[in-house]
Amino acid sequence: MTEVLDTANAIGRPIKRKEDARLLHGQTNWTDNIQLPGTVHMAILRSPVAHANITKLDISGALKRPNVVAAFGAEELGDLNGSVPCVWPVTDDIVMPDFPALAKGKVHHMGDCVAVVLATDATSAVDALEAIDVEYDVLPAVIDMEKAIAPGSTIVHEDKGTNTCYVYNLGGGYDEVAAKADVIVKRRFINQRLIPAFMEPRSVVAAPMGMSDEITVWSSTQIPHILRVLLALVTGVPENNLRIIAPDVGGGFGGKLQIYREEILVTQLARKLGKPVKWTETRSEDMVASHHGRDQIQDIELAATKDGKMLGLKVTLLADMGAYLQIITPGTPLLGMFMYPGIYKMDAYDFTCTGVFTNKTPTDAYRGAGRPEATYAIERIVDELANELGMEPMELRRKNWITHEEFPYTTVAGLTYDTGNYEAATAKALEMFDYDGLRAEQKQRRESGDPVQLGIGISTFTEMCGLAPSRTLGALKYVAGGWEHCTVRLLPTGKVEVITGTSPHGQGHETAWSQIASSILGVPVEDIEVIHGDTGRAPYGMDTYGSRSLAVGGQAIKAASERLVDKARVIAAHQLECSPSDLEFVEGVFSVKGDAEKSQPLGAVAFEAFTAHNLPDGVEPTLSAEATIDPQDFSYPHGTHLAAMEVDTETGKVTLRKYVCVDDIGIQVNPMIVEGQVHGGLAQGIAQAMYEGASYDEDGLLQTASLADYLIPSSMDLPSFITGSTVTPSTTHPLGTKGVGEAGAIASTPAIINGIVDALRPLGVNEMAMPASPMTVWKTIQAAKGGAA
């Protein structure tokens, strides 16, 4: 099954994923599969309302139910009721409400945890929830962000006296350039609330390990290392006694970049009861209690000259925090703040973001985290400017984007993009798309009054990813670094362990990391094991999010592998009785330059390092090397995405007929994995444009609380994507790579909406709310017709 590789060229091969056999054959261990003797199961009583005082909570009935071991409300839990931490206080005067794992006297959103029951089986625990006597005094719910910050609003956290979490400003000078502008386009965009909806629901098992003070926590998480630090701080369990294991994890999309109240509860209750405790959420719980994403009101102004030169951009955001601040809730919109100018040159940029509390599920990172919102705003408003000026939208982009000879280029937002070639990616995309042919068809349909109109949507995006240079994070008040670690061990039998601090949940790290190590060590991919997601086996790491794993973690693998070769070279030189500089290292074999007969394979060096019978003086036994790398800069992938949208004007139904994207993510370690990442990202970004949206009623009840109402498209709803790439290697990342995990999700949303609006321009439609459901599209058309009449 395994393809035989020329290891020197292991990078760049679309080899099949090593991890898939166990995943596809059901031979893996998801957290919920972990069964420890004596486990008690936790079930959670959640608030059915958005905002209420708990006037009565009596758990005694639950204790009388069969098989129940214990039950707790906040009062019974006492000091063990830890608070969920936020590690990104974005301003000095940020308002940070307490977020206890179990609500203390008041619930702040539908799904807030009120009480827990523990029983010897999951069914008994769920049954016993019904015996808890709870009464709520329901309060008005704060739902609308503008109303929330208006005087007289109900306050989500009364002790704070305000629903404003923070106000963050960046830039300046917009008013001066706007005064000189011929055209100012103003739009309000709603970047709606989304639910990550990873396939594997959250699950946690915590167990005191008996033989020591260690507590092991298995969790379906993206961040075992960060979770260890935070769980230690929250629970008081010494960090050295906490081991976190993220087994195979079934998707995250940022939704598992979190320390959740349930992780705190399970850990604390395992300590208190001295038994393993397990909790696995239902999909219904996930929809209300796993963090949500996006949810911004974006007021955007773009000032330009009449011939289409962009002068300045003004961005004013309201960002919905939800009811509480979780790990990086306040910082998530700010991850987009540098990206609003996109790929364009301009003279001024004003940014203001106001974080707002509401009685909704907390928001936090979701695939792209801030950058999709920014990309949506800039790519939408550029199309609106083109319409205003009567310019071809791609021509307007060309006129303003950074040309390839201008890199490195420092943008008006202060980032320095290392490389890029927007011209090349765009030229390729236009050709693959048959842009001119589709424009001709569009013209024909318009002229014939076809009930099905055709629109072409453009998105020429870039983004910042590969989080992140630690000093930059520090300057933004984020309380952790952005480095990554790798240890490479060559075992006596010639096998290799690559121990990484990244923590995959579907990305294919085991395959791609093996390819990187293989290309340097000359060891076949199948002889390399990648160890991850366990703070016991892989103690150092900053985990997986923000398209950072390859961009940052890949550098550490490269550096550690090269250091290992350096050490092996010294040993091999000793064995071969030459100077290290006399050796060349090709395909895993050291040989003396000019005397190929004298050679030693790396595996033999490993065995010498193991026996230590004949090592040079001063060289320690064993063969391993490590590297901890702080990235020099973010990475800046870019691309041109084009969507052909058919809009049935009779029903409002939108059909994505053709989607072409050409992404430049620099060097590709495994193009097949890259394509998979692009496909998945596109599906999620398209879903935001056409299908998904978390909807609350005026009482703060989530109306899209199941997958029957919260619509996630399947493959049947999407066309076969046509993907391509250009390769402009990053100059700030030693492997020449850029991140790809979020690119598709970031780029595709505005392409779809731009395409729908483009189809309907002749009807007077200049804006389309997301998701562009058939009813929304039809009503928008009707409103435009009414306006015209």
Added chain:
Amino acid sequence: MIPVAFDYTQPSTVDEALASLAAGGEDAKIMGGGQSLMPVLRLRMAAPSVVVDCSRIDEMIGICEDDTHVIIGAATTHHAVMNDPLVKKYVPLLAEVTSTVADPAIRHRGTLGGALAHADPAGDQPSAAQALNAQFLIAGPSGRRTVDAKDFFVDYFTTAVGPDEILVSVAFPKQSDGWGYHYEKFSRTAQAWAMVGVAAAVRMEGGKIAEARVALTNMAPTSVRATSTEAALVGASTMADIAAASVNAADGTSPTSDIHADAEYRAHLAQVLTKRAVGKAAALS
């Protein structure tokens, strides 16, 4: 999610099933393929005393014909219905409608009788039964009776099947010459319920519609016939005629509003989809 505990029985004859139903009292619940019942149980929206699983009763499984009808056992799966040669030959509208139900996994477990007796207003098969004038064979403690489609669907999730009765089979009249059929389903995603659906059956004579039956999915508490449009369609010979007749498609309906479609939009869809369904059934579009 975990349902409340319930008793379970799997009878092998209709009489055994009726006995189980009687023994279980008013909280007993019949299950076909479980595709609607199981989600309700898992969400704890129902807590039956006993679930009477009718999926293994021989008499209720399979498809046969007599001179005038194709008779389908209530526990026959959607997959079996849509692929059956008799159904495809004599009741093509039912095959077409059934092929639009959910996804292959659900169609392999869900049953025709289950879907009809569940009577979800968004379900597809009730409209096929309405448009085709299907007949329902119902067994009860006092014997068996036959009910016409127009009398079978009573209200939201309510049919003529009494609490102590079981739907045994459904007979569909064989399609005769001159009839054309089409089901126009409008859903938000490929596997979702119909936002609105229109089942049309028309008989053509000399290039004109001589008789039309139009049944609407999800436009009222039950699948309903668009009677004023049916009358207006007689004599139609062009798409313009059909469009004119379809304007009244939503007359007398009472569609619901939800986040994906409000009543106004559903009424509009009913008109557009009726035009399209009839146009295709009449081979005029």
